[in-house]
Amino acid sequence: MSILEESFSSIHKKLHNKEMKVSDLVDASYSRIKEVDDKVQAFLTLDEQGAKEQAKKLDEALENNDTRGLLFGLPAGIKDNIVTNGLRTTCASQLLSNFEPVHNATVINWLENAESVTIGKLNMDEFAMGSSNENSGFQTTRNPWNIEYVPGGSSGGSAASVAAGEVTFALGSDTGGSIRQPASYCGVVGLKPTYGRVSRFGLVAFASSLDQIGPLTRTVEDNALVLGEIAGHCKKDSTSADVSVPDYLSSLTGDVKGLRIAVPKEYLGEGVNEDVKQRVLEALKVLEEQGATWEEVSLPHSQYAVAAYYLLASSEASANLARFDGVRYGVRAENPNNLIDMYKETRSNGFGDEVKRRIMLGTFALSSGYYDAYYKKAQKVRTLIKQDFDKIWENYDVVIGPTAPTTAFKVGEKIDDPLTMYANDILTIPVNLAGVPAISVPCGFSEGLPVGLQIIAKPFEEGTVYRVAHAFEQATDHHKAKPEL
Amino acid sequence: MARITKDQVKHVAHLARLSVTEKEVDTFTEQLDAIIGFAEQLNELDTDGVEPTTHVLDIHNVLREDKQRPSLDREEALKNAPDQEDGQVKVPSVLE
Numbered sequence: 001m002s003i004l005e006e007s008f009s010s011i012h013k014k015l016h017n018k019e020m021k022v023s024d025l026v027d028a029s030y031s032r033i034k035e036v037d038d039k040v041q042a043f044l045t046l047d048e049q050g051a052k053e054q055a056k057k058l059d060e061a062l063e064n065n066d067t068r069g070l071l072f073g074l075p076a077g078i079k080d081n082i083v084t085n086g087l088r089t090t091c092a093s094q095l096l097s098n099f100e101p102v103h104n105a106t107v108i109n110w111l112e113n114a115e116s117v118t119i120g121k122l123n124m125d126e127f128a129m130g131s132s133n134e135n136s137g138f139q140t141t142r143n144p145w146n147i148e149y150v151p152g153g154s155s156g157g158s159a160a161s162v163a164a165g166e167v168t169f170a171l172g173s174d175t176g177g178s179i180r181q182p183a184s185y186c187g188v189v190g191l192k193p194t195y196g197r198v199s200r201f202g203l204v205a206f207a208s209s210l211d212q213i214g215p216l217t218r219t220v221e222d223n224a225l226v227l228g229e230i231a232g233h234c235k236k237d238s239t240s241a242d243v244s245v246p247d248y249l250s251s252l253t254g255d256v257k258g259l260r261i262a263v264p265k266e267y268l269g270e271g272v273n274e275d276v277k278q279r280v281l282e283a284l285k286v287l288e289e290q291g292a293t294w295e296e297v298s299l300p301h302s303q304y305a306v307a308a309y310y311l312l313a314s315s316e317a318s319a320n321l322a323r324f325d326g327v328r329y330g331v332r333a334e335n336p337n338n339l340i341d342m343y344k345e346t347r348s349n350g351f352g353d354e355v356k357r358r359i360m361l362g363t364f365a366l367s368s369g370y371y372d373a374y375y376k377k378a379q380k381v382r383t384l385i386k387q388d389f390d391k392i393w394e395n396y397d398v399v400i401g402p403t404a405p406t407t408a409f410k411v412g413e414k415i416d417d418p419l420t421m422y423a424n425d426i427l428t429i430p431v432n433l434a435g436v437p438a439i440s441v442p443c444g445f446s447e448g449l450p451v452g453l454q455i456i457a458k459p460f461e462e463g464t465v466y467r468v469a470h471a472f473e474q475a476t477d478h479h480k481a482k483p484e485l
Numbered sequence: 486m487a488r489i490t491k492d493q494v495k496h497v498a499h500l501a502r503l504s505v506t507e508k509e510v511d512t513f514t515e516q517l518d519a520i521i522g523f524a525e526q527l528n529e530l531d532t533d534g535v536e537p538t539t540h541v542l543d544i545h546n547v548l549r550e551d552k553q554r555p556s557l558d559r560e561e562a563l564k565n566a567p568d569q570e571d572g573q574v575k576v577p578s579v580l581e
Contacts, residue, residue, distance in 0.1 A: 102561045196542050209540055238547040239540070307524045318501060325502070327576055329565035339579050344504040356503055360513055361520055363501040364489065377527050379537030384530065386538060418516055419523055435541030459541075 003028050005165045005482065008074060008222045015062060015073055022062065022073035022117065025168075026055040029075035029119050032166050036485045039147050041139045042161040044080050045088045046120035051075070054117050061115075069115025071229055076111065077161045077170040080121040081128055081204040082213065084108055087118070091204050092136040093126045095330045095350025105202020106237065107171060107213055107230045114229040119167055122157030126352045127321065128178055128206045130154050131424045134415050135354045142411070143186060144483040145449055149408040152182030158216045159186035163483055169217045169226050173203055175210045176309050177404070177428025180440040183216055184403035184452025187442045187481065189223045189469070190216045192428075194459045195435035196241035198227075199234030207316035208239070210309075210432045219479055220441065220470040224248035227462060243460055251463035252470040257291035259468065260396045266302040267401030267427055267454075275446030276402045283443045283453045284400065286475050287468070294400070299388040304381050305430040306422055310358075311365050311378035312433075318362030324350065357418065382433045389434040393458050398468055402427055403440040403452035427454060437462045441469045442478040450481075488521045489514060 003011065003025060014020050030048055037043055058073050067073075078084060081091045083101035085108075090096045104112075111118070125135035133141040133156030141156045143149040144164040151160040155172030159182035162170050172179040174192035183190025191214045198213045205211060215226035228249070233242045263284065268277050284294050326332035326346030333345030351359070365374040392399060404424055414421045431438045436459055443453035453472065457464040473479050494514045498505045505513065559572050568575040 099565055102557060102564055196544075235549075239542065239544055241542060301530070304527055304530060307527050310520065311524055311527075322502075326567060327574055330567070332567035336577050339577050340502070342577050343502040347502055348504045351503075356509075357513065357516060357520075359501045359503065360494070360497050361517060364493070364497045364517065364521070367497065367500065374521075374524065376537055377532060378524075379539060380532035380535040381527050381530060382538040383535050384532070386541060419519060433538075433541075 002032065002165050004032060004075065004168055005218065007219055008071070008168065008225055011074065011168065012072065022055040022058040023052070025073055025075055026051050026117055026119070029167055032164070036164050037166065039142060039485060040144055040160050040164045041141050042122055042157040042164065042166060043077070043120045044090060044092065044123050044138055044157070047087050047118060050087070051117050051119050058115060058117070067115065069113060070225060071111065071114040071116035074116045074168045075119045076116045077119055077122045077158060077167040078108070079124055079155050079158050079170070079172045081124060081173060082107060082171060083202040083204065084118065084121065087121065089121060090138070091127050092124045092138055093350060093352070093355070094137040095324050095346070097331060099329050103202065106199035106234045108202065110230050122161055122170060124157055125154035126355050127204070127317070128154040128173055128175055129317070129354050129358055131177070131181060131421055132414065133157065134411065135352055137352055140411060143408050144485055145187065148410055149449065150185065150411055152185035152408060154178040155216065156182045159183050159188055159190065162186070162188045162216050162218060164485060165482070169215055169222060171213055171230070172216050173211055173213050174432065175207050175313060176432050177425040179214045179216060180403045180428050180438060180452065180454060181424065183440040185408040185450065187450030187483070188216055188218055189220055189439065189441050189479070190214065191223055191227060191439045191462070191465065192431065192437060193227060193231065193462055194241070194437045196239055197231050197437070197460065197462065199237040199240045201234055201236035205320040207313035208320060209316060210313060220466055220473050221249070221252055223439070224252065224466045246463050248463055248466055251467045253467060254471050254474055256287055256468055256471045259287070259292035259398065261287065261292055261294035262297040262392050262396035262399045263294050264299040264302065264399060264401060265296050266299055271423070271426070272402060272405045273407070273446065276406060276451050279444040279446065279451040280400070280402050280453060283472060286472055290471060290475065297392060297396070299392070299430065301381065301384045301388050302430055305385055305433055306426050308378040308381040308385065309429045309433060310361065310422060311374050312382065314358040314362035315365045315375050316362070318359045318366065321355070321359055354418070385430050386434045389436060397457065397464060399456040401454050403454040404428070407446050407449035407451060431456055435459060437465050439465045439469050441473055442481070443476070444478055488518050
């Protein structure tokens with residue numbers, strides 16, 4: 001097994017026993033990338049020099065027994081919509097192909113405090129709009145389990161890089177499922193925290209009322225460790241919650257006795273693949289054997305979530321993406337006739353089709369005469385979806401279902417039909433609309449492709465999510481499976 | 486009946502500062518019509534008296550003292566600007 005595929009605690013033991021150095025870890029990461037990234041295509045930008053300098057510094061600290069960070073020496077990949085000072089950040093858009101940020105996102109500063117090492121920036125659907133990575137302006141990341149299949153999206157590069165053993169963990173962002181769905185497709189652990197749990201400062205905004213940054217890892221314990229380092233109140237994000245961060249590791253008790261699980265019938269109904277459904281029922285049995293109980297419930301407004309989401313997220317995006325005008329940064333159109341022409345040409349040359357489509361939809365939904373019918377209506381439906389969850393929490397601790405209705409699909413299979421592509425997110429979107437935390441953990445396979453189990457809990461109950469996910473993981477071997485590349 | 490016309494698509498593209506070819510107008514008209522048609526299922530729900538949700542958290546304005554603090558220096562702020570002159574961002578003429 002490659003050292004990068006070992007758990008954080010096992011890697012740390014080896015570092016402290018002087019069996020290896022941080023430089024060895026970083027070298028292992030780049031040599032794995034050189035070995036497999038031609039196929040996987042997860043990385044857009046590498047920072048080999050910066051990472052090696054950082055490794056050298058950390059090795060000196062290790063020599064002096066001065067290691068403070070809980071993520072000490074761990075090679076990490078960062079989704080390319082999280083800004084990194086001096087390291088190119090493109091959002092996988094041609095418009096930002098030359099953009100070098102002049103500051104770090106809060107999560108990057110906090111990772112630096114935790115002493116992890118940034119290896120490079122990871123591919124995604126352009127501006128996080130998509131479910132397959134096919135909307136990247138640069139390349140299509142492939143699923144390490146079968147490179148003819150998509151890795152999911154939008155954090156497809158993040159999920160694929162962890163699954164391929166290129167890094168020990170990655171950060172992604174999740175607006176409608178963009179961490180959980182690729183985690184499910186690539187067989188890794190991905191958490192979307194409660195809205196407000198992790199600072200969005202320095203996350204290039206897509207839909208500000210829905211976006212959250214979260215970790216992708218191979219195990220639940222590693223995931224909890226990363227979240228513990230990036231969660232917390234940040235003065236630079238006015239929507240960041242001033243709620244104390246618990247010790248997530250102490251939640252990993254393995255005890256789910258008496259846990260009350262709600263299984264929405266809408267999450268195992270029409271459109272959900274039979275194998276996926278079976279894997280979820282098997283997972284529920286595992287939890288039952290450990291003393292949990294489950295009952296079928298209804299989240300009656302689930303079927304309206306996708307429509308409400310696309311109106312809301314696109315509306316917010318149309319406003320957020322107005323800043324990409326070619327004035328202060330980005331690739332400006334050449335020889336424009338006038339200012340308006342410069343805006344239009346810059347944006348039309350720089351944005352891909354899906355981004356244009358969503359800007360247009362959002363602009364339409366917010367435009368005079370349509371605002372009440374579409375945008376406001378969707379906001380009201382969002383209230384109903386949130387209330388569905390609020391009612392569940394009166395009697396249950398967690399909601400469990402599949403992360404996605406199917407396993408990964410083939411590259412090119414859905415790219416021409418936006419509505420079919422959107423349907424992929426039907427089980428993840430309600431979670432963003434309600435603002436609650438949810439994880440995807442591997443729960444087996446269907447025809448050689450991973451299936452993800454989704455565990456959802458109350459706001460700020462990431463500890464409960466981790467407790468259940470960990471108990472399930474420890475009782476099964478799904479997380480030990482590795483793709484052959 | 487079409488839910489969105491080609492003229493509306495052109496108007497929305499202008500509002501969004503996107504230039505579109507005739508071919509793109511055709512494609513977007515068709516696709517946006519399908520998406521808006523899909524979104525109209527929301528009208529099946531009675532939302533009279535339902536408060537719209539703008540934010541899931543109970544958030545309120547965050548204020549701080551209006552004090553001078555260090556910020557980006559000019560050189561850094563202009564680092565990514567495609568065109569500049571005398572320490573300022575340069576754009577094509579606004580007035581014809």
